[in-house]
Amino acid sequence: MGRGPGGPTILAAADRGAHLSPSRVRYLRNSLLACAVLFIGGCTYRVVRTFVEPDEVATLDDRSPFLKAHLASGHVYVLSSWDVDGSSISGTGSLLDPNRGEVDTGFFTLPADSVRLFETNVQQRTWSGTALTVMAGITAAVAGICAANPKTCFGSCPTYYVADEGGRPLLQAEGFSSSIAPALEATDLDMLMRARPRDRRLEVRVTNEALETHVIRHTDILAVPKGGGDRVFVTPAGAFHETTQPGAPSRCTGSEGDCLAPLLDSDGLERFSLADSTDLATREVIDLEFTDIPAGELGLVIQSRQTLMTTFLIYQALAYLGNEASRWLAALEDGDGAREGAEGIGRLLGNVEVLVPAADGSWAIAGVVGETGPLASDTKVVPLTISQGEASSPLRIRLRLTQGLWRLDRVALVGMGPEVEPVRILPTSVFRDGAADPEALRVLADREEPLVTLPGDAYDLVYELPANPEAYEIFLEARGYYLEWMRQEWLAEENPLAAMMLVVDPAGTLRSLAPAFKLEEPQIENLFWNSRYARN
Amino acid sequence: MRVIDQRLLALLTSCATTACATTTAPRGFLPDVAEAQTSAYGSWIDVLYEDQAGNVRVRGELIAMTPDSMWVLGGDEGWAIATSAIRGGQLAAYDSGGRDAGVLTALGTVSTISNGAFLIFTAPMWLIVGSSAAAAQSRVPLSDLTESGWSEISSFARFPQGMPPGMLLGELEPKPVAGG
Numbered sequence: 086m087g088r089g090p091g092g093p094t095i096l097a098a099a100d101r102g103a104h105l106s107p108s109r110v111r112y113l114r115n116s117l118l119a120c121a122v123l124f125i126g127g128c129t130y131r132v133v134r135t136f137v138e139p140d141e142v143a144t145l146d147d148r149s150p151f152l153k154a155h156l157a158s159g160h161v162y163v164l165s166s167w168d169v170d171g172s173s174i175s176g177t178g179s180l181l182d183p184n185r186g187e188v189d190t191g192f193f194t195l196p197a198d199s200v201r202l203f204e205t206n207v208q209q210r211t212w213s214g215t216a217l218t219v220m221a222g223i224t225a226a227v228a229g230i231c232a233a234n235p236k237t238c239f240g241s242c243p244t245y246y247v248a249d250e251g252g253r254p255l256l257q258a259e260g261f262s263s264s265i266a267p268a269l270e271a272t273d274l275d276m277l278m279r280a281r282p283r284d285r286r287l288e289v290r291v292t293n294e295a296l297e298t299h300v301i302r303h304t305d306i307l308a309v310p311k312g313g314g315d316r317v318f319v320t321p322a323g324a325f326h327e328t329t330q331p332g333a334p335s336r337c338t339g340s341e342g343d344c345l346a347p348l349l350d351s352d353g354l355e356r357f358s359l360a361d362s363t364d365l366a367t368r369e370v371i372d373l374e375f376t377d378i379p380a381g382e383l384g385l386v387i388q389s390r391q392t393l394m395t396t397f398l399i400y401q402a403l404a405y406l407g408n409e410a411s412r413w414l415a416a417l418e419d420g421d422g423a424r425e426g427a428e429g430i431g432r433l434l435g436n437v438e439v440l441v442p443a444a445d446g447s448w449a450i451a452g453v454v455g456e457t458g459p460l461a462s463d464t465k466v467v468p469l470t471i472s473q474g475e476a477s478s479p480l481r482i483r484l485r486l487t488q489g490l491w492r493l494d495r496v497a498l499v500g501m502g503p504e505v506e507p508v509r510i511l512p513t514s515v516f517r518d519g520a521a522d523p524e525a526l527r528v529l530a531d532r533e534e535p536l537v538t539l540p541g542d543a544y545d546l547v548y549e550l551p552a553n554p555e556a557y558e559i560f561l562e563a564r565g566y567y568l569e570w571m572r573q574e575w576l577a578e579e580n581p582l583a584a585m586m587l588v589v590d591p592a593g594t595l596r597s598l599a600p601a602f603k604l605e606e607p608q609i610e611n612l613f614w615n616s617r618y619a620r621n
Numbered sequence: 622m623r624v625i626d627q628r629l630l631a632l633l634t635s636c637a638t639t640a641c642a643t644t645t646a647p648r649g650f651l652p653d654v655a656e657a658q659t660s661a662y663g664s665w666i667d668v669l670y671e672d673q674a675g676n677v678r679v680r681g682e683l684i685a686m687t688p689d690s691m692w693v694l695g696g697d698e699g700w701a702i703a704t705s706a707i708r709g710g711q712l713a714a715y716d717s718g719g720r721d722a723g724v725l726t727a728l729g730t731v732s733t734i735s736n737g738a739f740l741i742f743t744a745p746m747w748l749i750v751g752s753s754a755a756a757a758q759s760r761v762p763l764s765d766l767t768e769s770g771w772s773e774i775s776s777f778a779r780f781p782q783g784m785p786p787g788m789l790l791g792e793l794e795p796k797p798v799a800g801g
Contacts, residue, residue, distance in 0.1 A: 129718050129754070130654045131761045134776050151658050159785035161661045183785060184794040185661050201782040206658040211761055213754035217725055220750050224729060224743055227736040 129214035137203040142169050149205035152176060157201040159183030162193055172197045243299045243538070244460055245561055246290040249279045254290060260301065260563035262458030263431070265399060270302070270566040273456070274319060276464045277559040278351060278388065287548040289512075289561065293538040295569075301536045302564040303529055306548045307507035308557040314502045317558035318386055318466035321454050325558075326466060327502030330379035331386065334496060335479060339371045340488075348373075351388055351464075351495040360394060360489025362603045365595040366433045369488040374479040379500030383471060385439055385482060387454050388464040388495040393609045395457055395490070397602055398430060402587055403569055407579025429591035431457075434490055439467045440483040448483050455491065462494050468501055489606070507560065508551060516545040535565060644713040644763070645680055649798045651762075657715035662796040663779035666693055668710040668766065670702050682796050683712065685784040686775035692784055699790030710766040714777045719759025726751025 137145050145152065154162040154174060160183065164176030175194040182188050197203075243260035258275035280287070287306060293299045307325075309317045314327030337345040340358060347356040361367035436455030440448035452467035469482075480498065515526040525544055528534045538544070551557060587594050644651070646665035663683040668691065670677055679702070681695025691702045730747040733740040764770055775781055779793075 129722055129758045132654055132657045132715060134714075136776065136781060149658070153659075153661065155780065155782045157782065157785060159780055159788055163659055163661060181661050183780075183788060183792075185779075185796075204781065208654060208658070211758055213722055213758035213761075216750050216754040217722060217729070220729055220743075220747055223746070224732055224736060227739045227743060228732070 129211050129217065130208040131211050133207045133209050135205050135207075137205070139197045139200050139203070142172065142174065142197045142203065145169060145203060146205045146207055148207050151178075151206065153204035153206075154195065154200040155202040155204060156199070160188070161185075162195065162200075164193065174200070174203075242295065242297070242458060242460065242567060243301060243563065243565070244292050244294055245275070245304075245563070246292065247277050247280045247559075247561075248288070250281045252283075255279055256461050258561045258563070259458045259460040260291075260299075260304070261565055261567070262395075262456070262460075264566035265569060267300070267566055270300075270564065272562060272564040274307070274323065275456075275461065275561045275563075276319060277561055278462070278464050280559045282550055282554045282559070285550045285552065285554055287550050287554070287559065289546045289548065290543060291538075291546060292543045293540055296540050297570060298568040299538040299542075300565045300567065301529070301538065303532060304512070304546060304561065304563045306510040306550070307560040307562055308510060308551055308554070309505055309507040309560065311556055311558055312502065312505060315499075317505060318384070318464060318499070319560065320384075320468060321452060321465050325505050325507055325560075326384065326468075327505055328384060328386070328466060328499035329381075329502055330377075331497040331499045332375060332377040332379060334373045334498070335376045336374035337371060337496075340369050344371060348493055348496045351462075353494065355390075355492040355494045357392060357492040358488050360602055360606060361599060363596060363599050365394060365398075365487070365489070365599050365602060366592060367488045368435075368485055371484040371486070371493075373482045373484065373496060375482070375498045376479045377498070378476055378478060378480055379498060382501040383469040383476065383480075384466040384499050384501040385451075385469060386464065386466045386495070386497040386499055387437060387439070387484075387493065388462045389437060389455060389491050389493050390462045391455075391457060391459050392490055392492055393459050394487075394602060395434070396459055397605065397609065398598070400569075401578075401598060401601075402430075402584070404578035405580045405584035405587065407581075407584075429588060430595065433591050433595060434487045436486075437491055437493075438485040439469070440485060441469055441471055442481055455486075462492075464495075466499065466501070508557075509562075510548050510550065512546040513549050514547045516547070517543070540570075643759075644711070646713050647798055650796065651713055651716040653716045654718065661779065663694075664712055664714045664777035666691075666710065666712045666766075666774075668693060668700075668702060669708045670706040670710075671708055672706065676708060678710075683774070683778045684790065684793065685778045685780040686771060687783055688771055690784075691774075692778075692790055694790060694793055694795050696795055699793070701790065704768070704771060707766055712764045712766065712774055712777060714762040714764070717759045717762050719755050719761075722751070722755035722758045726755055 135146055135149075150165060152162075152164045152167040152174070154164065156162075161181050162176075162178060163181065164174070164178035167174060167176030167178075173194055173196050175192070177192050178190070179187050180189040180193070242262040244256055245258040245260065246254040247257045249255040249257075257277045257279060259273075260275075261271045261273045263269065264271045264273075289304070289306070291301070291304060309325045311317055312327045314329050315331060316328055317325050318328055319325050333349045334345060337343065337348055337356075339356065344356045347354045356371075358369060436453040438453050439451045441451045443449040449470070451469045454465045454467050456463040456465075471480075482498075484493075484496075511530050512526060515522045515529065517525060522544065525536055528536045529546070536544070550559075583594075586597075644665060645667050650665055652660045663685075665680070666683040667680045668678065670679070679693055679695060679698075679700050681693045681698075681700075684692040684694050684699075686692070687704075689704055691704055691707065693700045693702065726747060729751055730744050733743040733747060736743045764773060766774065780788075
């Protein structure tokens with residue numbers, strides 16, 4: 086009792102009580118108490134009844150707490166604390182007549198051969214009890230994890246699925262991840278890196294997999310002609326460029342040493358590091374070398390996404406704000422001051438800086454790249470300020486980024502071609518649960534009225550690409566914002582002082598939250614991906 | 622507990638116990654698992670046997686069982702039945718606790734609220750595993766009456782040693798049932 090499959094996990098979470106608020110401890114305690122009740126009640130048993138003849142009393146099952154001695158007359162002794170002594174039986178209990186009326190009570194000693202049949206009963210646990218106990222253990226373990234770290238039990242932001250090369254739906258974009266309030270409504274552009282439309286019909290599924298309300302102003306496809314280039318990439322400033330001669334780095338050195346392998350291809354194998362244990366804003370550098378240098382102006386293609394550090398920080402901020410969260414989010418509408426404060430931590434964490442060697446031997450920033458969100462990789466090209474003629478071989482490029490914040494899938498040096506203009510394509514039809522949804526189509530075409538989705542919602546958007554679709558690079562442009570649903574567990578962490586410090590001292594906050602994040606970091610990824618809300 | 626919670630619990634309990642086996646035993650007759658260890662009465666039996674008038678169903682306390690005869694006491698009536706005439710039936714040795722398992726399943730399902738979004742996994746798991754467990758548990762103390770099972774059936778008689786010599790069914794008093 087009280088111990089089950091979830092036991093060690095729960096204790097591990099409870100041991101971290103040093104950073105648990107009293108309310109959260111209460112939540113944890115109540116969850117465990119509920120589960121403990123289930124453990125106790127979950128014990129379901131069967132009775133195994135055995136009969137022994139008088140000449141075999143030595144074989145009586147001493148696990149049986151009671152012994153019944155049936156006499157030939159129909160009387161029966163029901164004894165507790167019974168004992169066998171050679172050929173006699175003794176114990177305390179009752180003698181009952183054939184109608185089960187009590188004849189006598191007390192301590193009895195009776196010769197075994199005066200008894201017609203002995204009966205023992207032993208309780209045995211059934212598999213049903215085991216199954217219920219296991220379920221209680223699983224529930225307790227999950228409850229313990231969620232109580233210790235409620236922010237990781239929920240997902241994040243609108244997600245877009247487009248078929249990959251094999252026709253399988255693949256999460257290729259996430260919309261406006263940093264737009265957590267109407268005032269932060271933004272346009273987000275994502276390259277559908279692995280979209281391979283086989284004909285002019287392109288289907289995009291947009292889902293709401295989190296406990297959030299998504300307000301989608303529009304979701305358009307931008308088809309960009311590739312021209313003579315290999316692929317078209319977009320710069321952080323939003324300019325589309327043909328590119329040529331993509332080349333992988335010949336060397337990569339990070340804090341862990343060689344980091345070349347994960348950066349060679351766009352294959353989902355990512356390079357990432359762990360956050361600093363004392364300051365989440367601590368930076369690191371990655372040094373790259375390229376020996377195959379394309380002709381002309383150069384650019385660096387970076388495919389990246391964030392780890393869950395940002396998600397952790399957003400949820401932690403909402404938890405600190407507690408009941409004040411909605412008022413604070415509304416304040417973002419009213420003035421730049423609140424928004425400035427909200428963006429302080431984002432500025433400190435920064436994006437991925439691309440640096441190139443300067444003439445004096447120092448490093449000069451060529452550009453920055455990076456998009457909020459942990460779900461889908463974002464691919465951008467950063468124009469370098471050097472061309473092939475100016476570059477020495479090998480060409481050295483340095484990336485400077487916040488430690489533990491970024492996952493890099495691919496970097497490549499490309500030749501920058503001319504800027505090209507995209508063709509904007511609006512959805513031609515929208516389906517929900519397999520049925521056409523003309524109202525959703527109307528609002529997605531209407532720049533003023535948004536499509537509002539709730540957890541579990543999924544819409545299939547259909548676009549008609551230009552003729553010869555393989556000659557186009559496909560991008561997805563989404564505009565909107567989303568509203569996190571305040572979780573009851575978060576309210577337990579309401580802390581106005583800590584919320585204020587987020588604004589007035591973001592650097593200090595990133596230092597103070599480092600230990601808490603480091604505790605969650607090893608398992609936060611699994612928890613997050615397992616907690617996303619899907620209805621289909 | 623709010624009304625809505627009680628209704629939810631009742632609904633979940635109902636779902637979890639849908640597949641549970643039931644008996645014809647009067648309420649209060651069957652001992653629970655703990656009481657079954659000390660109870661000196663026989664278990665509840667529901668017997669279908671054939672006589673000259675056709676099939677007859679009798680229900681009551683199993684008094685004794687031998688390879689050729691079964692004695693059943695139901696209220697003011699008693700029957701001595703030839704085992705060769707038995708066509709079917711069921712013995713309920715004790716209260717299985719299957720309904721308790723159903724209630725636990727309902728409580729477990731509700732408790733997944735503490736699992737956040739994970740409840741989309743744990744709540745259905747509770748319903749599936751719990752209702753299966755409740756159904757299985759409800760069948761644990763039940764035995765179908767078959768010729769090969771007479772020995773097992775006799776274990777749950779008031780007189781497992783057989784009918785006492787000279788004892789008549791009419792001399793026996795039925796098991797008192799609380800509220801019954």
